[in-house]
Amino acid sequence: MQFEGTEKYVTTGELRLAVNAAINLQRPLLIKGEPGTGKTMLAEEVSEGLGLRLIQWHIKSTTKAHQGLYEYDAVSRLRDSQLGDDRVHDIKNYIKKGKLWEAFESEDQVVLLIDEIDKADIEFPNDLLQELDKMEFYVYETQETIKAVKRPIVIITSNNEKELPDAFLRRCFFHYIDFPDKATMQRIVEVHFPGIKQSLVKEAMEVFFDVRKVPGLKKKPSTSELIDWLKLLLADEIPEDVLRNRDSKSAIPPLYGALVKNEQDVHLLERLAFMNRRES
Incomplete structure (x- = not known):
C-alpha cells in the first residue's frame, strides 16, 4: 500500500516518503508545520488516495485521552435505575465508544486522524502511549479487551503550541511540512x-x-x-x-x-x- 498523492493535494517527494514510511513501520505519523500548510488535509487525502475510511478526532484544550477510548455515563445509569428502566441491567448501554474504539473495531483498515494533539494537556500524549503502541485497551466496566481488527493508519498533527513528551515522540515517525516554495x-x-x-x-x-x-x-x-x-x-x-x-x-x-x-x-x-x- 503506497500513497502517491491525489489530484486535489500537492505533495512533495519527502512528504510521500514520510507517509509511506509510517505505513510500512506501522507507527503513527506525526506531522508538524505552520498553520495552513495542509496538515489536516493530508489525512483526508491519504484516506482518499488509499480508498480507506477516515475517522477524525479533533482535540480541544479540554479533551482527555480516555475520551478517545470510551466514556462511561454513570449518571444516566443511576437515573435510569431510579426510574426502573430495563436498560440499566446492561452496562454496555451506558458506554459511549470513542474514536480509537471505532477505529479498532472496524473490519476494514481506516485512517485515524488525531488533529492538533498539542492543544490538550501535556499528559495527553503519554496517556495514549500503550493504546497506540499495542493497538488495544481494556474496558474495566465490561471487563473486556478491545484489540484492533486491522491496524489503522494513524496521522497526528501538531502546531507546536507545546512540546510533546520524548516517550511519545519515540513511537512516532516525524515529518515537518516546510512552507511551500x-x-x-x-x-x-x-x-x-x-x-x-x-x-x-x-x-x-x-x-x-x-x-x-x-x-x-x-x-x-x-x-x-x-x-x-x-x-x-x-x-x-x-x-x-x-x-x-x-x-x-x-x-x-x-x-x-x-x-x-x-x-x-x-x-x-x-x-x-x-x-x-x-x-x-
Whole structure:
C-alpha cells in the first residue's frame, strides 16, 4: 500500500516518503508545520488516495485521552435505575465508544486522524502511549479487551503550541511540512484555480511572499490565506496592475484582510507604508 498523492493535494517527494514510511513501520505519523500548510488535509487525502475510511478526532484544550477510548455515563445509569428502566441491567448501554474504539473495531483498515494533539494537556500524549503502541485497551466496566481488527493508519498533527513528551515522540515517525516554495505554491494555486491567468498569479505571489518577509510580522499569511486572497482578487476582478504598481516591501496589498489576521500586523504594514511615502 503506497500513497502517491491525489489530484486535489500537492505533495512533495519527502512528504510521500514520510507517509509511506509510517505505513510500512506501522507507527503513527506525526506531522508538524505552520498553520495552513495542509496538515489536516493530508489525512483526508491519504484516506482518499488509499480508498480507506477516515475517522477524525479533533482535540480541544479540554479533551482527555480516555475520551478517545470510551466514556462511561454513570449518571444516566443511576437515573435510569431510579426510574426502573430495563436498560440499566446492561452496562454496555451506558458506554459511549470513542474514536480509537471505532477505529479498532472496524473490519476494514481506516485512517485515524488525531488533529492538533498539542492543544490538550501535556499528559495527553503519554496517556495514549500503550493504546497506540499495542493497538488495544481494556474496558474495566465490561471487563473486556478491545484489540484492533486491522491496524489503522494513524496521522497526528501538531502546531507546536507545546512540546510533546520524548516517550511519545519515540513511537512516532516525524515529518515537518516546510512552507511551500514559489514553484510548489504555483502548483497548489493551479489545483485550486485551473487555468488561472499566470500573470495575475505571478504578481499575487510576489506580494504574498513579500508580506511574509516583513520583519516583525506576528502571523505570516499561510497557504490557505493565499487561496482565499486569490479567490477575492478574481471575484472583485482586481487588475494585476494594482498589484504590480506598489512598493513590494511596504505598501498594504488590496483586500489585505484575507492575508493579515491581527491588528498588530495591520499597524506594522501601515507604518511601513507611511515611512515609505515619507522617504519618497
